[in-house]
Amino acid sequence: MSDASVLNLAAYKFVALDDLEALRERLLERARVAALKGSILLAEEGINLFLAGAEVDARGFLSWLRSDARFADLQAKESWSDVQPFKRLRVKLKREIIRMDHPTIRPVDARAPAVDAATLARWLDAGHCDAGRPLLLLDTRNGFEVDAGRFAGAHDWRLQRFGDFPAALAAHRAELAGKTVVSYCTGGIRCEKAALLMREQGLEHVLQLDGGILQYFQTVGARHYEGGCFVFDERGTLDAGLRPTPA
Known part of the structure; x- marks a missing residue:
């Protein structure tokens, strides 16, 4: 943990929610009592949260949240910082917890197949997946995030926002064939949403990286990754040890 005293939590889950207003009020009150800051997004398709605070308070909030059966298996990525990276607490209701504007993609119905960090690192060492097909890593983040760090050789479609992904897929689909x-x-x-869309559009061998870059760093470190990982708070960019990089 080092000497850092602020625990940062990042978690999401696609799960059907039908009590959004009441749930928002409960989450807001509990997070305020715990003196947490950050953001919680709620939509009919699930929850997406980034929160930070003292370890006992952050873990207590997460334990309380998991007492709701809908969030019992919520997995959180953890990192540490010396100071609180958020200025305020916000709990907001959204149409989607990550906006894609493609209503046929419903992760609450079926999760996209995933590859874990250790397996991906092994595949990258070998240069192919276990079936012998060449690998193509596809960065689904915005262009400025990619500029802070990426997997070596990853494809980057210079997205301005995630809602641009469906159109970018239509334009670049041929790049993905046979891989x-x-x-x-x-x-x-x-x-996760990107993988579901690609499968919906007929791409057979598509997986998501389970837990994203943060889980990869936590499990594997910097192997096959260049630079840091941009995060949307005052830390800016995290290194492979999940600590803020020097400005």
Whole structure:
């Protein structure tokens, strides 16, 4: 943990929610009592949260949240910082917890197949997947995030926002043919929707990187990765040890 005292949590889950207003109020009150800051997004398709605070308070909030059966298996990526990286607490209701504007993609119905970090690192060592197909890593983040760091050789379609992904896929689909495609993003939420869309459109060998870059760093470190991982808070960019990189 080092000497850092602020625990940062990043978590999401696609799960059907039908009590959004009441749930928002409960989450807001509990997070305020725990003196947490950051953001929680709620939509009919699930929850997406980035929160930070003292370790006992952050873990207590997560334990309380998991007492709701819908979030019992919620997995959180953890990192540490010396200071609180968020200025305020926000709990917001959204149409989607990550906006794609493609209503046929419903992760609450079926999760996209995933590859874990250790397996991906092994495939990258070998240069192919276990079936012998060449690998193509597809970065589903915005262009400025990619500029902070990426997997070596990953394809980057210079997205301005995630909602651009469906059109970019239509334009670049031929690049993916005959390959095992692994979509990746910061924590898993964008690459999950991206993988589902690619499968819907007939690409057979598509996987998401389970837990995204943050889980990869936590499990594997910097192997096959160049630079840092951009995060949407005052830390800016994290290194492979999940610590803020020097400005």
